[in-house]
Amino acid sequence: MNETTLVLGIVLGATAFLVLRYLPAGLKARIGLKDGSACATKSGCGSKGCDGCH
Amino acid sequence: MNGPAAPEIALVGCPNSGKTSLFNALTGSRQKVANYAGVTVERKEGAFVTPAGRPIKILDLPGTYSLRGRSPDEIVTRDVVLGRLEGEEIPDAVVCVADATNLRLVLRLVLELKAVGRPMVLALNMMDIVARQGGRIDIERLSKELGVPVVETVAVKKGGTAALLAAIDELPLLEDPPTEHGWREPSAAEIRAAHAEAARILHDCAFHPGNEQFTRKLDRVLLHPVFGVVILLAVLFLMFQAVFTWATPAMDLIKAGIEAAGVAVGEVLPDGLLRSLIVDGVFAGVGAVLVFLPQIVILFFFIILLEDFGYMARAAFLMDRLMAGTGLHGRAFIPLLSSFACAIPGIMAARVIENRRDRIATILVAPLMTCSARLPVYTLIVAAFVPDRTVFGGFGLQGLVMFGLFAAGILSALAVAFVVKKIVWREAPEPFIMELPDYKMPAPANVGLGLWIRAGAFLRRAGTVILALMILIWFLSTFPAPPDGATGPAIDWSIAGRIGHFLAPLFEPIGFNWQIVVALIPGMAAREVAVGVLATVYALSATGDEVGQALQPILTAEWSLPTALSFLVWYVFAPQCLSTLAVVRRETESRLWPAIMFAYMFALAYAASFATYRIAGALLT
Numbered sequence: 001m002n003e004t005t006l007v008l009g010i011v012l013g014a015t016a017f018l019v020l021r022y023l024p025a026g027l028k029a030r031i032g033l034k035d036g037s038a039c040a041t042k043s044g045c046g047s048k049g050c051d052g053c054h
Numbered sequence: 055m056n057g058p059a060a061p062e063i064a065l066v067g068c069p070n071s072g073k074t075s076l077f078n079a080l081t082g083s084r085q086k087v088a089n090y091a092g093v094t095v096e097r098k099e100g101a102f103v104t105p106a107g108r109p110i111k112i113l114d115l116p117g118t119y120s121l122r123g124r125s126p127d128e129i130v131t132r133d134v135v136l137g138r139l140e141g142e143e144i145p146d147a148v149v150c151v152a153d154a155t156n157l158r159l160v161l162r163l164v165l166e167l168k169a170v171g172r173p174m175v176l177a178l179n180m181m182d183i184v185a186r187q188g189g190r191i192d193i194e195r196l197s198k199e200l201g202v203p204v205v206e207t208v209a210v211k212k213g214g215t216a217a218l219l220a221a222i223d224e225l226p227l228l229e230d231p232p233t234e235h236g237w238r239e240p241s242a243a244e245i246r247a248a249h250a251e252a253a254r255i256l257h258d259c260a261f262h263p264g265n266e267q268f269t270r271k272l273d274r275v276l277l278h279p280v281f282g283v284v285i286l287l288a289v290l291f292l293m294f295q296a297v298f299t300w301a302t303p304a305m306d307l308i309k310a311g312i313e314a315a316g317v318a319v320g321e322v323l324p325d326g327l328l329r330s331l332i333v334d335g336v337f338a339g340v341g342a343v344l345v346f347l348p349q350i351v352i353l354f355f356f357i358i359l360l361e362d363f364g365y366m367a368r369a370a371f372l373m374d375r376l377m378a379g380t381g382l383h384g385r386a387f388i389p390l391l392s393s394f395a396c397a398i399p400g401i402m403a404a405r406v407i408e409n410r411r412d413r414i415a416t417i418l419v420a421p422l423m424t425c426s427a428r429l430p431v432y433t434l435i436v437a438a439f440v441p442d443r444t445v446f447g448g449f450g451l452q453g454l455v456m457f458g459l460f461a462a463g464i465l466s467a468l469a470v471a472f473v474v475k476k477i478v479w480r481e482a483p484e485p486f487i488m489e490l491p492d493y494k495m496p497a498p499a500n501v502g503l504g505l506w507i508r509a510g511a512f513l514r515r516a517g518t519v520i521l522a523l524m525i526l527i528w529f530l531s532t533f534p535a536p537p538d539g540a541t542g543p544a545i546d547w548s549i550a551g552r553i554g555h556f557l558a559p560l561f562e563p564i565g566f567n568w569q570i571v572v573a574l575i576p577g578m579a580a581r582e583v584a585v586g587v588l589a590t591v592y593a594l595s596a597t598g599d600e601v602g603q604a605l606q607p608i609l610t611a612e613w614s615l616p617t618a619l620s621f622l623v624w625y626v627f628a629p630q631c632l633s634t635l636a637v638v639r640r641e642t643e644s645r646l647w648p649a650i651m652f653a654y655m656f657a658l659a660y661a662a663s664f665a666t667y668r669i670a671g672a673l674l675t
Binding site for chain 2 (some may be wrong): 010022
């Protein structure tokens with residue numbers, strides 16, 4: 001694989017990940033992704049009670 | 055009964071009684087999580103089958119100390135139990151979950167639930183801890199006194215729920231439960247009578263070895279109006295000293311490991327885009343954040359230890375007087391304390407505050423408490439600009455500055471709360487009642503598990519959000535490439551470089567250069583990313599001998615002391631986390647409050663940084 005293609009693929013993957021991560025929950029639900037409430041069971045920031053939204 | 059469907063049981067109990075662990079143990083993965091209609095209170099429903107083959111639906115209700123319902127969470131619990139929450143069926147039975155190590159708290163709730171008149175089981179959770187502490191509870195007598203079946207459970211252990219399942223099978227669930235109930239809002243005299251009745255039952259049915267006397271003796275010192283506050287300040291001061299001094303060897307080791315790995319990978323890969331992405335983006339950026347893992351672990355080690363020992367509730371008690379002076383409710387202490395980890399759980403924890411104005415005031419100031427994401431930024435700048443020497447007979451100057459930064463966060467939160475509650479919204483304060491748990495030795499396994507969870511969360515964050523952000527920052531700092539014959543660092547021609555140069559005039563009055571401006575933008579997604587961005591931007595800006603230098607000496611050489619101080623002050627006040635603003639929007643159900651929060655924090659940060667930069671500049675020239 002061409003080095004530039006590989007690097008651009010990695011960058012696009014990272015961008016897509018961030019867009020999905022920071023998309024508002026309402027918008028996510030509208031486009032058929034998770035409704036955001038599932039975050040309530042995670043502990044993304046390592047704190048008790050954190051809803052894992054970042 | 056809910057039509058032809060399975061009977062529904064409501065799980066009720068005080069906060070931290072192990073209710074959710076019991077819910078998880080009963081239902082496993084058969085859970086549905088949503089919100090109650092119209093409120094931001096989580097609704098958790100699950101299902102299980104009893105040993106007799108009876109299918110049961112179970113609702114995990116928010117924790118409450120009574121049915122009086124003072125906060126949105128507590129009101130939901132009360133209304134579900136009383137069958138008056140729209141869209142909810144009346145539960146066919148109630149399982150009341152009690153922390154057996156702190157029975158006094160739940161007995162009053164049990165007495166209230168009994169008045170409701172639904173079939174009920176009392177599950178005494180954490181009975182293993184009671185036994186380990188040498189305590190005893192006379193289950194039979196307790197059951198007779200309360201008039202309900204009482205079972206022992208250990209929700210965190212497999213098989214700890216067998217007795218509860220058997221008791222549920224015995225419950226007389228009615229085909230058509232009556233809608234009326236026998237509960238009404240108790241008067242002050244009735245509350246006092248319930249207190250006395252709970253104390254009597256506790257005295258007759260439970261025995262705890264000499265811990266209460268030990269607690270009372272220790273409280274005489276730790277809750278003393280003067281010595282108590284001095285001890286609290288000393289504990290916090292020692293905590294920040296330790297964060298700085300204990301972490302250094304581990305941080306040096308991680309730094310050396312990351313640098314060695316970066317050099318090794320750099321030698322293997324040929325010069326080109328992929329090498330630059332991995333060395334300048336991933337290793338320089340993510341590595342610069344990962345280095346702070348030991349400090350995060352040490353900070354949480356102290357927080358978990360103090361919480362498990364029972365000291366945090368005392369700290370809340372000591373702080374109440376100070377907070378009342380600023381107009382904050384005593385219940386705001388726990389949300390503000392949670393904000394030391396991250397403002398998001400702190401803002402969510404503000405749900406326990408019943409008065410909306412008190413709750414909004416707490417939410418508005420929560421992000422001013424120093425969250426753990428600020429720690430890498432503070433550490434980097436303090437280590438680069440504050441001399442590593444001792445003052446006042448042995449205290450580390452760097453730790454002292456760190457303590458000052460945390461104190462600045464607390465004081466500014468109290469000052470803003472004062473303005474909001476004493477000047478904008480003038481209201482008489484509401485009384486604050488809290489139960490202080492007995493002191494107990496922290497369980498090493500619990501402390502270890504807590505650290506494992508927090509370290510795991512930090513590493514997961516570094517491997518996901520921060521890694522993705524660093525890849526994006528590398529791309530924006532690398533493309534477009536400079537035209538042929540261009541001079542100076544290539545980053546000047548990149549998108550990030552152009553954005554930085556474009557916005558730099560706005561931040562020039564507070565001493566920020568364009569590299570700092572570039573770091574502030576992704577810092578909106580995660581504050582600590584600013585450290586990684588600075589590492590990447592300076593790595594890509596480097597020419598000749600500067601290439602490969604660690605970030606700290608670069609900053610010492612490139613930034614003036616007033617700029618460093620201004621940057622630190624910016625981080626104390628700035629609204630730098632989009633997730634926090636999103637949670638404020640969700641919790642307040644309004645766009646106004648996150649907008650107000652952003653505006654006041656930005657104005658405060660800019661004004662404070664401006665003053666710091668100018669005053670420091672004048673004093674140092």
